[in-house]
Amino acid sequence: MADVQRSTLPIPDLAYTGTVTYDATDPDTHYPPITPIRPPDGAPNVLVVLIDDTGFGASSAFGGPVQTPTFERIAAKGLKYTRFHTTALCSPTRAALLSGRNHHTVGMGGITEIATSAPGYSSLRPNNCAPLAETLKLNGYSTSQFGKCHEVPVWESSPMGPFDHWPTPGNGFEYFYGFIGGETNQWYPAIYENTSPVEPWGTPEEGYHFMGDMTDKAIGWMKQRKSLTPDKPFFTYFAPGATHAPHHVPVEWADKYKGKFDQGWDALREETFARQKALGVVAADAVLTERSPGIPAWDEMSADLHPVLAREMEVYAGYLEYADHHVGRLIDSLEEMGELENTLVYVIIGDNGASAEGTMKGTTNEGFVINHMDAMEDDAYMIAHKDELGTPQSYNHYAIGWAHAMDTPYQWTKQVASHWGGTRNGTIVSWPNGIAARGEVRNQFAHVIDVAPTVLAAAGIPEPSAVNGVTQRPYEGTPMNYSFDDGDAEERHTTQYFEMLGNRAIFHKGWVACAKHKDPWLGSSHGLDEDVWELYNVEEDWTQSHDLAAEHPDKLAELQRLFLIQAARFSVLPIDIRSAERFNSEIAGRPELVKGTSQTLYTGMKRLSENSVINLKNKSFTITASITVPDAGAEGVLIAQGGSYGGWSFYAHEGGLRFAYNILGIKTDVVSGDAKLGAGEHEVRAHFAYAGGGVGKGGTVSIYDGDDLVAEGQIERTLPFMYSMDETVDIGEDVASPVSPDYGPRDNGFTGSIGWVRLDAGDDDHSHHADPDHLMTIAMTRQ
Structure with a gap:
């Protein structure tokens, strides 16, 4: 397909410009065969x-x-x-x-x-x-x-x-x-x-x-x-x-x-x-x-x-x-x-x-x-x-x-x-x-x-x-x-900028000027203009082991200027070293997937990331579910968030309702109700009353079947920032690793039917007590 033009994609379909006959049996009837698009011959x-x-x-x-x-x-x-x-x-x-x-x-x-x-x-x-x-x-x-x-x-x-x-x-x-x-x-x-x-x-x-x-x-x-x-x-x-x-x-x-x-x-x-x-x-x-x-x-x-x-x-x-x-x-x-x-x-x-x-x-x-x-x-x-x-x-x-x-x-x-x-x-x-x-x-x-x-x-x-x-x-x-076939060929990629979290450098024709703004394990502690620039001749110094900034200030200034030119050219500016502000979507200008303080979820929804559901951390919350219990009794998960390394689950076990809160796999607090749910329709809920006083605190869980309080107990502490890196919110089952030791990673689905599950977040959010630098640490650990 050497005659195909490939600069405009998709490759345009070409109209037939030959003779059009009345009868397909006419000897003059001829159309070129359909040829699927393929790369040039020899393409690997x-x-x-x-x-x-x-x-x-x-x-x-x-x-x-x-x-x-x-x-x-x-x-x-x-x-x-x-x-x-x-x-x-x-x-x-x-x-x-x-x-x-x-x-x-x-x-x-x-x-x-x-x-x-x-x-x-x-x-x-x-x-x-x-x-x-x-x-x-x-x-x-x-x-x-x-x-x-x-x-x-x-x-x-x-x-x-x-x-x-x-x-x-x-x-x-x-x-x-x-x-x-x-x-x-x-x-x-x-x-x-x-x-x-x-x-x-x-x-x-x-x-x-x-x-x-x-x-x-x-x-x-x-x-x-x-x-x-x-x-x-x-x-x-x-x-x-x-x-x-x-x-x-x-x-x-x-x-x-x-x-x-x-x-x-x-x-x-x-x-x-x-x-x-x-x-x-x-x-x-x-x-x-x-x-x-x-x-x-x-x-x-x-x-x-x-x-x-x-x-x-x-x-x-x-x-x-x-x-x-x-x-x-x-x-x-x-x-x-x-x-x-x-x-x-x-x-x-x-x-x-x-x-x-x-x-x-x-x-x-x-x-x-x-x-x-x-x-x-x-x-x-x-x-x-x-x-x-x-x-x-x-x-x-x-x-x-x-x-x-x-x-x-x-x-x-x-x-x-x-x-x-x-x-x-x-x-x-x-x-x-x-x-x-x-x-x-x-x-x-x-x-x-x-x-x-x-x-x-x-x-x-x-x-x-x-x-x-x-x-x-x-x-x-x-x-x-x-x-590929010339180890001595003169290199052609001669200029390249680098920038990440304020750490930045410019490579140009055998020289590198660079400024480290922050350590990987620390937040940003000062302004960009306070950074110390280094200079290396990487033709002679393979590993950037000998800083020449003091010996060649003119070369350093030349490369610093080149970095700014490249930074402006490739949308690096403005360099952003903020932490807490970038976690506030309104300040950052980033859309939010979920807004408000209430969210209703339905049967079959699963693998919902923490970005996909309202945040229940560091505050009171209520989980309400409309369910139908079969004649054989209730068993299985109504809703779970997280897994064996951290999270919570609201579920039925041996006919009664339970709420489990898992702290990093070290300890799981379980609040259990002895009363068995009868067959038929129920509206059940688990209410967590946050103790307050900062992030990651505990509180009291109260479990209700309709208006009847069926269980109450304490959660010693909670997870302030993240339940799991990758485990999710699941309705009607707990996929992947299980939150609670009461059930395993398979066959833990609710045995009845679920009409809906609603999450309601309280108005007592204590997340503002979080350390802004730690929020940046969270993001970097996830990367």
């Missing part, structure tokens, strides 16, 4: 694998301690890029990857939960920046996405959409199987198939894990495409939750690393650095940077806690190798189908640096951090629960020291866009039919916005000038194809 399949929260120094392919044989296998058939960069945070990197434009250009200057009305921070991709998947689909590709999607604006994230910014249909993918949000429980995930919530096929005890499930779905989709449309190349975006927290992995994979990290994170950095030099993925004269300020030395940690800390890293390592294993299954299936040789494979090992969002000593459950209840998780608690790390009984994250070690040899971590530890991610590119080089290293500067133009160049598809009637903004990335 495209597989983009994006690993989550994995630093440059984690994978063995780049000298790290975690064995990733699949990544090494792919690299042996292609190239390792040692100077490939991301944005320092999950959502912005993904938005940039999928659009070919800088993250602020497509409205993703931060995470969706703190979006504002400013163009660079709205979380809304403009329609003049059509995504890569849409361009490929309109050129005849089959398109699919599996795994994580955290680019949906929070007010569009319910099962009712709108779906303009979902993978399908808004982002150009014909099929989606994954989760909407920053993370999900890998044992009990919140999954969508296209735009409909679906449940996992099994429980952890039955062998279920989301990584295996999403891989099965991806392989099945590819085989179906091969069977039904073998002439259509595919674009598959495979984005596991691994290795973002929670670090959930089968115990046998974590046990492979027993004893491998007892030396601690400082010694591990030195070991990794030596391997990196031997592999040639850092310069021979590179310097190992010092431990970033604020990160404790291994020997400063309590010796009693060392076994717990080591186990955190064993679990993380097992999780990354487990992800590598499933990517290997995907690669094996492509090879079996005869597709691998003509597949352009990108493996981007991290959408940012390793995550320093797990506290100085890590956590068995992120809910402790989220809800400002760290004191409950003392050393003794962590030691007692060490063996639960990675299992369904945990929601774990590792210590900040391990994150820094995973970013060896660079300074800092995820969120810190000013330094390579936050933005430099080892990347592998393979295309046996299109790249002659095998097992080579490439050192040219590249950025995640370069992927989209590279794919189009490989496919022979022009960048579209108009899509769906909208004139398009040009791609802002640089195709990497020039470097």
Whole structure:
């Protein structure tokens, strides 16, 4: 289809201009055959694998301690890029990857939960920046996405959409199987198939894990495409939750690393650095940077806690190798189908640096951090629960020291866009039919916005000038194809800005000027003008180890000015370092999905995120349900919010009504009514009277059957900020992990019928007592 014009998409249908006959049997009757749209001849399949929260120094392919044989296998058939960069945070990197434009250009200057009305921070991709998947689909590709999607604006994230910014249909993918949000429980995930919530096929005890499930779905989709449309190349975006927290992995994979990290994170950095030099993925004269300020030395940690800390890293390592294993299954299936040789494979090992969002000593459950209840998780608690790390009984994250070690040899971590530890991610590119080089290293500067133009160049598809009637903004990335077969080619991506949460930098022709505004674990404490700028010659100083700001003030001033030019050009301004204000949707200018103090829900509604229902935290509330009890009596869940790691549930048990409040899996307060509900219609309610005096306080639960008080009891304390990272509100059942020990993860549905359930929030909200900086910590932990 070489004569097809592809600059305007969809490709216009051409009218028939030949002779029209009266009778179809007339010999002059002739119409050209229907020819489906297909890409240019030789266009490859495209597989983009994006690993989550994995630093440059984690994978063995780049000298790290975690064995990733699949990544090494792919690299042996292609190239390792040692100077490939991301944005320092999950959502912005993904938005940039999928659009070919800088993250602020497509409205993703931060995470969706703190979006504002400013163009660079709205979380809304403009329609003049059509995504890569849409361009490929309109050129005849089959398109699919599996795994994580955290680019949906929070007010569009319910099962009712709108779906303009979902993978399908808004982002150009014909099929989606994954989760909407920053993370999900890998044992009990919140999954969508296209735009409909679906449940996992099994429980952890039955062998279920989301990584295996999403891989099965991806392989099945590819085989179906091969069977039904073998002439259509595919674009598959495979984005596991691994290795973002929670670090959930089968115990046998974590046990492979027993004893491998007892030396601690400082010694591990030195070991990794030596391997990196031997592999040639850092310069021979590179310097190992010092431990970033604020990160404790291994020997400063309590010796009693060392076994717990080591186990955190064993679990993380097992999780990354487990992800590598499933990517290997995907690669094996492509090879079996005869597709691998003509597949352009990108493996981007991290959408940012390793995550320093797990506290100085890590956590068995992120809910402790989220809800400002760290004191409950003392050393003794962590030691007692060490063996639960990675299992369904945990929601774990590792210590900040391990994150820094995973970013060896660079300074800092995820969120810190000013330094390579936050933005430099080892990347592998393979295309046996299109790249002659095998097992080579490439050192040219590249950025995640370069992927989209590279794919189009490989496919022979022009960048579209108009899509769906909208004139398009040009791609802002640089195709990497020039470097595929020429390791010495002069680099073409010569200028790139970085900005995240005030941490900012500018790369230009071998120099970097940068200013770190805040640590990942702290809120913003000062104005932007108080930041200290640093200067590095990264042609001579691979790791940003020697600050030249004092020696070259003119060069620093030149680059600072260039940063401002780029910032104005790509909608970075105004840089937004606010915290509490961005959580107030009215101040931020962000729409709200749910308004008011009352909400009625109906049978069958489930997987409703915390953004989809009214907020019942730090205040009194009432839950009322209209139900019909069968002759056999009442049993099962009326409504639940959250799961085994935190939440509440209103349900029937052994014929009577109960209300359970789960505090981070440590303790569940249950208020029980002995009176059994008779057959027939009932209006039942549970009223929680908040004690007040701040956030996270307790109160009294009163349960009623009509006007009759059937139970009353105390809830010792409540969760002030979040019930769960990903578990949801469900009507008529409690999907995923159960809130209450009175029922299990399956077969807990209400045995009668439910007309409606109404939530009513009281007017005694104490949320204003929350620490604004902690609200920002919550958002960053979710990313």
